[in-house]
Amino acid sequence: MDIIRVQDRAIEMGEALEAIQDPAVGGQALFLGTVRNHFEGRPSWGLFYEAYQELAEAEMAAIAAELKAEFGVSHVVMVHRVGELALGESAVLVAVSSAHREEALKACQAGIDRIKARVPIWKKERWADGATDWHDDPDASSGETPL
């Protein structure tokens, strides 16, 4: 089965792996995007994510349909978390299963790449120095620590 969801609770890998089980598949690929402690060399304490949930889930469903059409994968799970995330927490999960490994690996990579490029979700960096910045904000503060 497929799961396409934007949620504010923790992402559960077990749910995703269970969803993509199928006796007809021989390859399963799972990608987890996690919150790291730096961005472009600047120390970070965590991330805040927000989404336009209705459109985000519609776009993720469109991407899932593309993965099935282009790579022939059988099942697709895409879950993206919103809200405050601490270092090390999972922000996004993509899991796919298919008859063979090559299609599963390619589809998993395409899935996360397309989520990052197209789905209306935004992240705000919580810098270790106390400042916050939305990614891609033209007015975002520079990487220099304020005096």
Place this chain on the structure above:
Amino acid sequence: MRDITVLFFSYAADRMNGRSRRYAVADGTTVETLFNEKLAPVLGDAIGQFRFSVNAAWADPSRVLADGDEVAVIPPVSGG
């Protein structure tokens, strides 16, 4: 006149000082006209910086708005 709700996200919401606003616009108003007349002066960015949706479906800036439409201003996405 048409009553339009506009949703803002990310830094656009910060600049608008809110996540949604309502506007009354003239018949025939497009997303682009709404943006240029009501939003650009506050957002301070050109229309090319954003994508748009109407009623939670992607929409071209040339889309003519209908009464009750919900427009979203979509800054560059940064999920993942």
